[in-house]
Amino acid sequence: MEISFYKYQGTGNDFVMIDDREEKFEVENLELVRKLCNRKFGIGSDGLILIRYKEGYDFEMIYYNADGTQSMCGNGARCAVSFSKFLGIITENTHFLAIDGPHDACIKDGWVELGMSNVKQIKKAGEDFFVNTGSPHHVRFVENVDDYPVVNTGAEIRYSQTYQPDGTNVNFVSNNGNEGIFVRTYERGVENETLSCGTGVTACALVYGQQNQKDLVNITTPGGKLAVKFKANDNGSFQNISLMGPAEQVFKGSISI
Numbered sequence: 001m002e003i004s005f006y007k008y009q010g011t012g013n014d015f016v017m018i019d020d021r022e023e024k025f026e027v028e029n030l031e032l033v034r035k036l037c038n039r040k041f042g043i044g045s046d047g048l049i050l051i052r053y054k055e056g057y058d059f060e061m062i063y064y065n066a067d068g069t070q071s072m073c074g075n076g077a078r079c080a081v082s083f084s085k086f087l088g089i090i091t092e093n094t095h096f097l098a099i100d101g102p103h104d105a106c107i108k109d110g111w112v113e114l115g116m117s118n119v120k121q122i123k124k125a126g127e128d129f130f131v132n133t134g135s136p137h138h139v140r141f142v143e144n145v146d147d148y149p150v151v152n153t154g155a156e157i158r159y160s161q162t163y164q165p166d167g168t169n170v171n172f173v174s175n176n177g178n179e180g181i182f183v184r185t186y187e188r189g190v191e192n193e194t195l196s197c198g199t200g201v202t203a204c205a206l207v208y209g210q211q212n213q214k215d216l217v218n219i220t221t222p223g224g225k226l227a228v229k230f231k232a233n234d235n236g237s238f239q240n241i242s243l244m245g246p247a248e249q250v251f252k253g254s255i256s257i
């Protein structure tokens with residue numbers, strides 16, 4: 001059997017994208033997800049996304065990490081919006097469903113502004129912070145993130161007792177002067193550092209914004225630049241959160257399985 005796919009990237013977070021409007025992909029076949037995402041034996045990606053029709057929405061995004069687990073993916077959602085435009089499902093504005101609920105987004109010239117779920121609170125986690133932006137994120141501020149052992153320390157925190165049994169993504173953040181913040185992320189489900197994580201930079205922007213009285217934060221990641229804007233409420237919650245950045249089709253192909 002042949003599976004047709006497209007490959008997308010959003011600031012270097014890369015995804016296998018499948019137009020599954022005919023619902024032929026077996027959503028329980030996690031072995032297949034893992035194989036397609038495998039960089040040696042498959043196509044290779046941080047995650048895989050199915051686009052399906054959903055009543056009441058323009059489309060549904062079904063997201064898998066490379067290991068077959070599921071969560072909300074901010075960069076993946078920006079790529080899904082771009083792919084849906086490419087498929088002719090949407091034009092400029094869209095209302096779609098993801099695992100954490102409904103989202104609105106807008107795409108213009110390859111730049112996607114994605115509405116994120118509201119955030120109830122930022123929690124303290126020792127000296128660090130924890131924020132759920134649709135996916136769980138531990139946020140640690142460090143002096144120089146360029147030199148930080150992201151993979152080793154990220155894995156220690158991800159597998160620590162505090163986050164059992166589900167684990168967490170782990171973000172390391174440095175102040176980047178006039179450029180806002182620089183963020184590197186260890187991603188659960190990829191079990192490695194990725195070049196960028198959308199829900200992760202959103203979590204970091206909320207913490208940084210709260211500490212520095214900002215409602216728009218520019219973020220640099222190893223894979224490129226993103227921005228996050230939001231409204232902070234007096235009770236510590238956040239609404240009208242938008243993740244903004246590029247999403248690009250890289251190639252298309254088919255694979256025999």
Ligand SMILES: N[C@@H](CCC[C@H](N)C(=O)O)C(=O)O
Nearest residue numbers: 071073074075135197198199
């Ligand atoms: N890369 C994603 C996050 C994907 C989900 C995450 N790995 C998890 O399991 O929580 C993003 O751009 O948000």
